[in-house]
Amino acid sequence: MGSRSRSWRNPCLTMHQPWASLLVHGIKRIEGRSWPAPLRGRLWIHAASKVPDDATIKAMEDFYREIYAVDGITDLKFPEHYPVSRLLGCIEVVGCLRREELTCWKQVPEGVRLEGLTNFCWLCEQPQKLLVPIEMRGNQGVYDLERKLSQAAVRGLVPVESPLPFKFLLPNPRDPFSLKPGSISVRFPESEASEVEKSSNLSAAIASAVAATTQFSKKDHKFETNSFPSRNVQNFNRPFQPKNHSGFDHKMPAIEVATPVSHLSECSSSHKQLPYAKLSDHTGAPKIFAAAVRGLKHANSVDPAKNMQSR
Known part of the structure; x- marks a missing residue:
């Protein structure tokens, strides 16, 4: 992705559900990617249009129950809904490590070390959610929110209290990019891999989470089709105009189209989900x-x- 080295005014990342909501609600502390974080600071989180199925939601909720239990947290409160095609809130990206480094970093909670499931682990803090998620389309990779949209979104943010608040310490507080691949082994040469004794439940939860997380890994920059509504998922997947690669709308009838994986309904309580079947x-x-x-x-x-x- 050639745009990774550029700077953004209002950077945004489109993610699949349930990962997007888990991050904005402060449950997810590590955002896994196949490429290192190209920025530090505020990152807006947008939920893609693909509706998560019940099995994926359950796998990820079970995963976080188990890894938080390692640190003594047993009263997790998960999001009531996993809305799609919505701007959900933002987090602060404070660093990025390789998975092997994260698992060796003794200075962070054990559950966080178990959370690293992908090659690069973006370290996330200070989650904030929008009281009213904003409907919008997403894009691939990191992209800029429109100025008016970001200004409106800032006014609707509320802080979220994480189940286990903590901060990732920067090797050099004056350099926001000091916490990067290679920095932990230099700062903590005695660091060792996690040796937590994994119960059968924890091992099963990790395996299920890995399977759920990697289902999109080969489609990082490809397109996913919309799915059907599922448990506790808000969705108004209305037809929209597809975009070409330059970002401009085609002049053609509105149709249901595939949406990007690194991607893209504010659900009113008066609307009920209709039963769908595949x-x-x-x-x-x-x-x-x-x-x-x-x-x-x-x-x-x-x-x-x-x-x-x-x-």
Whole structure:
């Protein structure tokens, strides 16, 4: 991503749910990426349009229950909803380490060390959430929020109390980029990998979280299609104009389109989710569909003359 070295006025990152809400609500302290954090300071968090399924939500909630329990925190309160296609709030990026370094950093809580699941770990503090999430489309990588949007968003922020407040210490307080890959081994040469005794529940939760987290790893800069509403997910996935690579809207009818993974409804309580079903949810659906196709072919072949007249 060639824009990583640039500076942003109002940097924003689009993330999938449930990770986006978990970060803004102060439960998630580490944002995992395949590339190092290109900035320090405030980072706006936007929830992508892909609706998370129940299994993914459960896997991540179970993961955080288990790793917080290692530090004695057992009363986690998870978000009631995981809205999509919304600007949710912001956090402060204070550093970035490789996973191997994070697991060796004894100066942070054990649960934080267990949270590193990807190559690069962005260290996040000071979560703030929007009282009213703002509907918007996202983009790939880190991008700038429009000035008017960011100004409006700042006025709607409220601080969030993390379940286990703490601060990542900078090796050099005068240099915001001093906490970077390689800095921990220099500052704490005696650091060792985490040796916490993992229970079967913790091991299972970590394995499930890894599977859930890496499901998008090969699609970092590709596109994901919208999904169906799921438990405690707010969604008004309205059709919108797709964008081309230059960021300008195509002049074409509104359609449901794929949305980027590094990506992109304010749900009113008066709206209820309609029941949706996928063809794959029914084990007999493929056979029924195949039978229907065969029936159509048979009907068309019964009387070719009639078929020709009908045309």
